[in-house]
Amino acid sequence: MSKDYYFERYAWKTPLIPHFSPPTDLEMVVVIPAYKESQLGLAVHSILACSKVACRVILLIVINAPEQSSLDALNLNQRAYEEIKQIKDTDQITIQVVNIGLPQKKAGVGLARKIGLDEAARWFKKLNHSGILVCFDGDCRCSDTYLAAIYSAYKNHNLNAGILAYEHPLDLESGIIPYELGLRYYTDGLRYSGYPSVHQTLGSCITINSDHYCKHGGMNTKKAGEDFYFLNKIVRKPGFAEINEALVYPAARISDRVPFGTGRALISYQIDKENILTNYNPLIFEEIKIFMTRLPEIIQGQSPNLPTAIQKFLNAVDFYQKLDKLLKNSRDLTSFYKQFYDWFDYFMILKMIHFSRDLVHTNLPLEAGLSHLNENYWKIAPFNTLTLQDQLIKIRALNRLGQTSL
Incomplete structure (x- = not known):
């Protein structure tokens, strides 16, 4: 434009x-x-x-x-x-x-x-x-x-x-500490998923x-x-x-x-602390990771095994019909992936997460998610014995360095 x-x-x-x-x-x-x-x-x-x-x-x-x-x-x-x-x-x-x-x-x-x-x-x-x-x-x-x-x-x-x-x-x-931890848990969970x-x-x-x-x-x-x-x-x-x-x-x-954001979240925390102290089940990110790993096979027309929630979501959004259209309209893989992620964007991945949460993987305590992501992605040691504040400080340092382990 x-x-x-x-x-x-x-x-x-x-x-x-x-x-x-x-x-x-x-x-x-x-x-x-x-x-x-x-x-x-x-x-x-x-x-x-x-x-x-x-x-x-x-x-x-x-x-x-x-x-x-x-x-x-x-x-x-x-x-x-x-x-x-x-x-x-x-x-x-x-x-x-x-x-x-x-x-x-x-x-x-x-x-x-x-x-x-x-x-x-x-x-x-x-x-x-x-x-x-x-x-x-x-x-x-x-x-x-x-x-x-x-x-x-x-x-x-x-x-x-x-x-x-x-x-x-x-x-x-x-x-604010669990709130920011939740923000970073979500973004780094998606990074971990690929x-x-x-x-x-x-x-x-x-x-x-x-x-x-x-x-x-x-x-x-x-x-x-x-x-x-x-x-x-x-x-x-x-x-x-x-x-x-x-x-x-x-x-x-x-x-x-x-209507939402930091200020609203902190109001919610004063009313019910569990609203911030729970977050997405880390198994959702694990299953997205499987999907991202097998996406090249799907693009090639194969039918690899996928987690049940992922497969049901793909069917619900007519994924395979959309995929066929994108492949037909793409001159090469670079063009395809550009169009694919214009469609399978932040909104679509968030819909996938919410679909999986509602169908199979209900929210868990934030600390459980943080522990799982640390074991598989951040690899901060020690971690589980740290306070939430100290965990946040360590994760911030990793994010600013653009690294996954410290």
Whole structure:
């Protein structure tokens, strides 16, 4: 998709700052959607405190609220807006902030993030060069290497898009430790299974080249989970990588601003701790591993034995009929696998996991899953005698190194 076509058909039509002229040397825009953020200033100062980066940066803050928001929410947004307006630019970073209402039907973090990213992409189109778009959130902090690591990844490694490493603050009482362990258990369980291109899906950790953003249809307008949908489009495209030289620190706090995610999970933890302390049965990942191992045989027309739940799922989604179509429409194996994983994507593998969970492998205590994955994948020693916090610290280190054993 061309940039012109994207802006004609899919972009947010109204410029956020109509009379703003971006500096000609602009190379990076960090977009922060914010709704009812009482500590937005801390997020901004976290970025301003980053070590020097060799480019011009704009920090675009999209304070937003649904049209029918409460007076309390609107007042909080206005206070945040006034606070940000008082923060001074630096030599390298210019702050642009708006406070807008969103259509009630579509209002949410997805639309707010899209509006900001579309505005930044529009600036780069106006400047006639591509640039770096970065997603951040109003309740996050970052390491001081944040801007420099992102810039270096694009300039030195031909990056088109990427995902930054993350670590929640370690709070023993909030439930964030088992919550983050669950996130890492899921992604590493899929990596262990052999499913390709597995990365964490946190909206505050995404970055993408502005041309690449337009080419692949831009951000969606989901009220929550916009990050999952967006990454599902771009994660298997050329030039995608993890940026582990910097960290994003998402907040570990209770929040009801979106229907699911960290804040909602921590609310759930306060009500019923078992909601976070159980997770997928590791046998599901073992059975997906069998499927991934035998996939080449299936593609060649053979009928290898598969676990019952996997076979029933494949039948339920008309897998073999779809496979025949893809094979007929592919000129070679490279073309086939590209089309195959466009179909058998993050959504499809999640459906497979849920199908298996509901049919055979009910959820187990998180610790049982962690122990199994460690024995077969992480191989951290010792492990089972460690506290959950120490297990998380070890797994984080492995993830940042891109290795499976430490």
